[in-house]
Amino acid sequence: CPLPKRAPNYNEQKKGRTHMTLKLKASAFAVAAAVSLGAASTSVSAQEQRFVTIGTGGVTGVYYPAGGAICRLVNMDRKEHGIRCSVESTGGSVYNLNAIRQGELDLAVAQSDWQYHAYNGTSQFKDDGANKDLRAVFSLHPE
Secondary structure (H helix, E strand, O other): OOOOOOOOOHHHHHHHHHHHHHHHHHHHHHHHHHHHOOOOOOOOOHHHOEEEEEEOOOOOOOHHHHHHHHHHHHHHOHHHHOEEEEEEOOOOHHHHHHHHHOOOOOEEOOOHHHHHHHHHOOHHHOOOOOOOOOOOOOOOOOO
């Protein structure tokens, strides 16, 4: 008589939930990116492709692999929506927010405190003023 499978312990359950939460957030981001960029629901020709770059952080940090996972999800269905996503290693939040303002990046990962400062034109963003065009898609983790 085979033994029943053991129940996962608390850490295994927590790890599974964290992985699923990250997958759901990445999927939500991919859908939001496709919708916000005007993706079509039918097949697209090569001329109709749109290239999107996500600014992240250093390659040894958390933001770069998260951006890579988002791009992989977006690129899986690029024949349907015409969006080709690439991830870019950057100097992090402040660089990303400045690059968004200058139109060098389409999407970026940023810490919420720096997004707040960029949106309101405070701290390091005082000279450039408020960037009221910034929008948050989701939170990668609580800060």
